[in-house]
Amino acid sequence: MPADVLPLSIKRDGDAFRIEWSDGVAASVPFLTLRNNCPCATCNDERTKPADPFRVLSAREVSAGLPVPVAMKAVGHYAYQITWNDGHDAGIFTLDALRRLGQPATPPRT
């Protein structure tokens, strides 16, 4: 993605973010996709391991249910940090990552 392409707006749209980019692209980034691609060191490490069938979810994880961001703040000029409803907030999603994880958006609902 060229360095001068920036998000113009990021809005919640159901279980996804609808991102309008300055080059005219509109994309939908589902929360689940974001959470599964969390770039933090812990999540990166988890993804390299085989799935543990006996992993016990914490009470907080269970009560949180599907991942939903409770906050999403800009980091410098290049990224956003998402705080999830289960308390996880270590992931810093670069604009490139947000762009890469986007799917073609449905036309905005009027």
Add this chain to the structure above:
Amino acid sequence: MPPPSGPGQKFSLPGVKHLIAVASGKGGVGKSTVAANLAVALQMAGQRVGLMDADIYGPSVPLMFGLGQVDQTRTPFPIEKFGVKLMSMGFLVDPRQAVIWRGPKVAQAVGSFLAQIPWGDLDFLIIDLPPGTGDAQLTLSQQAPLTGAIIVTTPGEVSLIDARKGVKMFEEVRVPVLGVIENMSHFTSADGQKHAIFGTGGGAKLAAEAGVPFLGELPIDPRVATAGDAGEPVVRKHPESPVSAAYVELARTVVAEMTTRPQANALPTVEL
């Protein structure tokens, strides 16, 4: 217009118009010398200037401005010298003492220099970065509204290897690189002959590779080092020297660049 501060930026520095980082990647290329002389040259050009030493392990701003450790309970920071507002780890720690810290503490110190020092109204706050692409650089990129960065290199390939990494880092965090300045370009001997002691053309090559402006060459002059060690940057002590002229020119370019450069837009606030 003050730089816009995004919602995630911890430090908004409303009185500071332009926040410029002086970086290199490699150590020993003269970042601190360039930062100090650029700051003084900007001040001599009538700008209101601050200089923040973000090199926590090896601060050199105090020496270059003829200062040292101060009594922090009695001294209001920033300290002003030659009309430039200064802050450095070297004001807080005995120069014979080593600062033996892990990264997070460095990030914390850099953050508090920005947030807790009353910089006031400034046209330029120059930040003298440590070498590398680590904690100090990341903290600034993530939390400070940087206007841009100037990359310092020497002409040789060894310096370019690391300078490229510095350029790459600023690209990744989307901080505009204002340009590359080549330090220790050549030495002019008494017979008027130019000697390229550390090679030639590195700065221009890096600028071309990165697609950023080449800001010029700073010649080798032993007076740069002696003036720095004596606590008065060369641009002030020997304003008639060719290297001082190069610094004045650099300051002029930086000021001009600021008037033409559109302010980087802050990222939009997310609507949840």
